[in-house]
Amino acid sequence: MSIEAIAESSAVSMTDDQIKEFLTEEGVGILAFPDEELPYLVPMSFGFDGSSTLYFIFLLFGSESRKETLATHAEKGRFLVYRAESLHDWQSVSISGRVDSVDDDEWDALRNAMQNAWHPDIFSSASPMRGVEGYHFQIDEWTGIQHGSPTA
Template sequence: MTVDELTDYGMERLDDEAIRQFLATHSLGVLGLPTDSTPYLLPLSYGFDGESRLYFVYVTGTDSTKASLSDRADDASFLVYSAETMFHWQSVLITGTIHPLSTTDYEDLTEDQTPTWRPELFETASTDETTDIYTLEIDDWSGLRHSGTPPAYTERSSRDESA
């Protein structure tokens, strides 16, 4: 089924303002980078400038697959999602170009634009290892949301029934 056909079941597309609000109120997503075979996917926290860029902190150390792939990539994708229940979820898919920021550009970032959440492991490692800031310049985005029980939903699935 297409997204348009699923609107009868409660799915809706997010407009640009709803996408901006969603990105501004979340901090984790999955970055997809192209490789010669399967895409390289990794969870990352991000900062958002409110308009057209996401920012990522890479702990690179001596060798970083994500930095190497980002440097080679013409395009990348990033998925941010939230799924509270099977009937209440939303997601935003972003595509764009990714590249490292210069030190000067990094120093110009506001606190809101830098990633706000990182596992303690990466916080500790970033004091000892090399870190770089990458930006994803947004070329396109789309968002979907489902909030409510579909009209035809009348009984629970067998997976939800208790024994």
């Protein structure tokens, strides 16, 4: 189904303020990087600074992380956040931008933004963990659509 067909079905575009509110409320989405033939997709907890930046914490296991490698080498990435309460009540925001590691002086901003992030319990018992890296996703563009109850 095309975006035009979705729009004709009573789904509507979200305003920038609705997108910001939605990103502030949600705490998990799907991060995608280009990778050879197929994109690499991974669910990620995230924080939003309320303006133009998403933050992630990568928990690194083993000697090599595909996610870390792709984040370092990809020029752009995509991030998808969605919520589906029912067939008639859902929101979806697609974001494109650049992912880079955070500098030492950005960790306070990362911690503040990550207040709403969802964190699966499985990682607390995983081992051996190599480390923790912080990343920011500078938003270049976003689009949002919704059907049913507006978020703002």
